[in-house]
Amino acid sequence: MKIAILGAGNMGLSFSKSFLKYELIKPENLHLITRNVSKLPKIAEEFPKSEISTFDQVTELDADIIIIAVKPQDFLHVAENFRFTLKKHQMVLSIMAGIKIEKIQNLLNHPMVVRAMPNSPTLLGMGITGYTAAAGISFSQLMNIERLLNSTGRSVYLEDEGLLDGVTALSGSGPAYFYYIIDAMIKAGVEMGIQENLSRLFVKQTMLGAYHLINNSDKNLEELISDVASKGGTTEAALSTFNENNLKDILKSGILNAEKRAKELNG
Structure with missing residues (x-):
């Protein structure tokens, strides 16, 4: 499995560390992407075997799961300035607060979206994440996502996406x-x-x-x-x-x- 993380900030990097700690992916199959050029040396120091890029360097994305970990206020700009096209098999996992699945699908022109709301104790592997998925995502695909989320603590699947705003307010904040x-x-x-x-x-x-x-x-x-x-x-x-x-x-x-x-x- 290959994973790309768009937005290598605190949450994106804490997810990455958990995935590597529990050997869910190999370091060379992790691609970290940031808008902040000044962060590249520090990220490279922490993840020496992983691929590290800025947004404008990525013209093609070789990943099975793409985690969107940018600030929700920045998502529109990021989505409009992607230089790559998502492939049919690729799964998108959003950990942005507030941005609904339908909006993500429309802006990315891509149907395969899972939306999750983690909280900051994921930094220690003691977080809790509520998550939900778009129609058409199989049980096995969802289990892959759950394995990733559980590496950061615990996860709870919610049928009703509307409850994720409450999860954001309750456990996210x-x-x-x-x-x-x-x-x-x-x-x-x-x-x-x-x-x-x-x-x-x-x-x-x-x-x-x-x-x-x-x-x-x-x-x-x-x-x-x-x-x-x-x-x-x-x-x-x-x-x-x-x-x-x-x-x-x-x-x-x-x-x-x-x-x-x-x-x-x-x-």
Whole structure:
């Protein structure tokens, strides 16, 4: 199997590293393509056995799967300036937020499109990706795509493409929400007189422990919260402040706005 990646940025390169790590492809069967000439030396250093090009150098693309990993805002320009023609057997896997399958098919004049929405923990092989496919793609072809996606973490197939905008808002953007909350917690620790490095340690380990408790407990989230929040105690004081300021509603509103923006990106 040969893979080409259009857009050798963070996500495109993290996918590449996962494919190579799990030996899903050979290094010489990987073709990395970037618009940024200044990035070529660094990419060549990280992927010494792979083919590396700029967009304007590619007049023919020898690949079974072409992964489109450019920013959604750049896709129209990229699609209009391809110097190669897609062949009938080639599969396109888009990991762009918001751009629907039909638009990709129309701009590339190519029917074989799978659309996926990964998130940044794919950098560590701990991501989660929602994906869906155009009509006409066989089960075996879809399984090949799933094998690739699973090398970056976990994947979930969705029949309804419309749900991918929600996946984008929930898990695609989701890591940033946790970083935002963690940042607020660390700053609260500093304000209480705890050194920043210690505050960061306490918060990070608390987050890690809470994650494992969720994963290993039969209790629901309300029960887990109740276990920590004694009547009249410190946790209840914090939760009361969150509720008085409608923190849950604010978070939900932000996530729904992220979904709205994902829909807008399709144009």
